[in-house]
Amino acid sequence: MKVSLNLVKKYIDLDGLTPEVIADRLTFAGVEVESISHLASGSKLVVGEVLTCENMPDSDHLHLTTVNAGPKYGVLHIVCGAPNVRKGLKVIVAVDGCVLPGGTIKSGSIRGHVSEGMLCSLLELGVDAKYLNEEQTKGIEELKVGNPGDENVLELLGLDDVILDLKLLANRSDLYSVKNVAKELETLFDRKAHFDTYEEVKGDKNEIEVNSLTPNCPQFSLMVVKGIKVKESPDWMKEALRSSGIRSINNIVDIGNYVMLLTGQPLHMYDLDKLPKKELIVRDDLEGDFVALDEKTYKLQKGDITITSDSKVMCLGGVMGSLECAIDENTKNVAVEAANFNFASIRRTSTRLALVSDSSQRFVKGINPNQYNEVMSLTLALLKDLCEAKENSSVNTYLKEEYKPLTLSSSCTYINKRLGTSFDHSLIKETLEKAFIKVTELDNDKFTALIPDNRIDINSEADLSEEVIRILGFDKIVSTLPEIKLSVGGLDPNVNNKRIVRSYLRGIGLDEQLTYTLVDEKEAQDLSFFKVEEPYKVMNPLTDEREYVRTNVLPSLMNALIYNINHGNNNVSFFEVSDIFSEGGVKHIRLGVVLYGNKLRRGKLVSEPYSFYDLKGIVEGLLNLYSIDNKRVLIERSTNKDLHPGKSALVKVDNKPLAVFGELHPFALERYSLKEPAYVLEMDLDVLFSIKTGQKKMSELSKFPPVNHDLALVVKKGITSEEIIKEIYKVNRELIKNVEVFDVYEGSHMKEGYYSLALSLTYSSFEKTLVAEEVSSLEESIIKALESKFGIELRK
């Protein structure tokens, strides 16, 4: 809402208050002033009269002028390029040192000719081109007022206005009215605002019947005014509208806008002679085409509020009038409407048809329901004054029910308690009175409050507390920590578990990502290693790229990978932990990991390509972090089509799938236009977090020294190291403490179809130091077991 301070000053004295002080006070009281702007600006401007004007030799457009700038500045030589400069013209002169929005004017010389200033157009003073006609934008301003030497140029032109741009939030719809802004300033600055009163509308019986057939129009008033003349508005009206960001059209349209600007009540005017029948009926049950003022056709739906005459739509209520009964330059007689419509209906209609106007905006936010009679009085006065209206009818009003102002009961104790303040009871009541709330004391503490009609936002005791504190100032609050019974705080188990996993992964050097939840159709279910429900689809996406709620983090991480490769980061390892939501309100917690390029152990000096085993290590690390015993874990080959069949795995815990990981299948790599292998992992963290483990107990350490022993085996390909190690443990679970692979060899020295596996074994007893015979007998049993189970021999 653009508020002209000149217009506000008609109602309240603002002497001694700078626009900045006014803006600050408003902002802290909850009415944010987004900007303070000057309609036009310029220091050292003076009215001048062109005494002589000659064309400059050697120039096709410049003129050499002498200008009488009054006794202070005398006669100035000024070079001017405007096409309309001529002898005898009264002009605006910017003299040496004048500061204009575009810069400072200095005396100087132009093509060898002295120029002691500039003759100005309104554009150069900063006036928006939309308020100027073609001549005004092409040439210098031709003054009709003032005398040479007058220095109050901006004032003479009504351009000395300051505009406050209010960022109105949904609660203060009353401030879409200049009169209410003046009242707000009265509240905040303790200065009295004065408003003109207009005579009540009296006249013959209204010839137009009015009625509403819908509860969404609780009030509808109509006044007939005859014998008007459509013409240009006077300057004061044009200036008032210009300052408020509205273009002047003609006197009748301008009156509608001006009344809305002052009171917040949108009006609609019908050409009386174009109404098909002497009735205006409000309905919301019509469908079909509607040709509006803008000559476009709109499809109406049931629920749209329409004002009809003879069942034909004359106006889309609160949104736009029809072309059929629109005012034009020949209009003589008008019907003026001041109505109230349900905000929800107007919102639905204007949103659906994308028709947003100053009036629909006011209805959507809510208007004062009880000022239609005053509005009609003001409108009639203006119609008589500006349009030479000859006669008028009385106001004909349909009213669903009698308006009852709101009375709230409250107490000073309540307000102080809510605010945490200890204001005097008298101060609280005084403050409410300042906001035009009529307080009736019930006792020293309790009171009733009669809420003014324009403050439709106040409807509870809590609202009263806000009025008190915003007027007295939020700086009156003294910070006090709450006194609350001690209770146990802390993280929700899932929040805590996510933190544990995230810090572990960062600890082993992976970067933590955050990517968008919304993805495109392809990504919504791509690289899904776990069975998921259908993805949610957004009904009103901004772009195709953000149309689905992802069911998996990997595609987003793959995009992050591509972003990194495109920016020269060719060796990356990162992860994301995210909640995933899918159809039916299902939530999963998922971990995604992507490894690409080389693992830089010592920068590029010592690096090795990422492999399957890096991912396996991450899985084992997490299992270990959660104390999950190896016996509960099963690793098998993954059959997922997006993974390399020979370099991928599925890890299960207690037979529940926990993680799927491996090298991406060449086809999947192609989909993401990747040249090098990428390693990806998806883990179902719900499974990890829900695994129950017993209370941890310390295990005994042997007092006797362990014996280490190596075995080199020749193994048939296809037999895994894990199978062999399990078999070895079976030989003697008590004495065999540890078996580790220390070398795997496949090559020319091996016979076809076999590989060499070197194991390092550790034996130890809790009872004694093992002697050589015991060790060799263990070894014999192991070899025998491996031989009979797998046909494995010792490597010679």
Next chain:
Amino acid sequence: MELLDKITELKTKILEEINNAKSSQELKNVTDTFLSKKSAFNGLMSNIKDLVGDAKIAFGQAMNKARNELNEALKAKQESLREEEIAKKLASESIDITLPASNEQMGGINPFHLITDEIIDIFVSMGYEVKEGPDVETDYFNFERMNIPSNHPAREMQDSFYITNTTLLRTHTSPAQAHVMDEKKGQPVKIICPGKCYRRDDDDVTHSHQFGQVEGLVVDKNISLANLKATLELFLRRMFGEKREVRFRGSYFPFTEPSVEVDISCMNCHGKGCPTCKGTGYIEILGAGMVHPHVLEMSGYDPKEYSGFAFGVGIERVAMLRYGIDDIRRIYQGDTRFLKQFNRK
């Protein structure tokens, strides 16, 4: 006496040889040549059998003295040679200590998470519980329960991504309040709810269709606006420094009454006015207020008995202010060069 002179002469010669030895091997050669059983020095001992009395004693003593002297010299030389040799060996093993280290660094963290975790830690230290709500919400929880009935003008403040007519991606973390209050069944509440939110905004330098919030809610008997101010002062000073001034400005949210915008004094200019704070000396940091009685009522709390305060912090905004991040999209692009800047305090 001739013999004694011989001892001295030989000793001097051997000492010279010991001193001249350049390596352990040379020293061993000296030992082998001059001090072995059959060496010239030990050969002198055979003279003893021809001596008697004082002369015999004097000779024996001289020999012992000389032998001890030689042994000590030998030992000293051995040690000094060993030191030299080890020093030489170590010098030859010297490496370039400026070459790259084994990489044992923490991974980078997205500043979004860094800030979220920090906010969580501050409130947990004050005894708050941390709860999460779902990203996909019902219209009922996202709007109705937050006192924003259908077609309420405030809905225009929050253009939403709808999944069906009654489900949407939550536009704020506030609905988590309602879920927790339902869970608590009328018991006091002291929670924060961090999470992702979504609004139909085109992405640019300062706008993102996805963003994070941390919602805070305290409900009990006797909770006041003054309590809110003290709590936020504690939080914001912990987050932005003890010298920060905190101020309230009137505002409007449908679910709080009174509602305030909370500003802190600019950490760049300390309130004097600079480009960071657009010359105002203060920076808008979060929205807050006293929970609207209707919101309490809908959640089963009698507003005559209970009151509460709530606040919502924008995570990206805090991250951008704290770290001078110039474009909100950087947080979601995943550039590892960006993430790695945040792997430390």
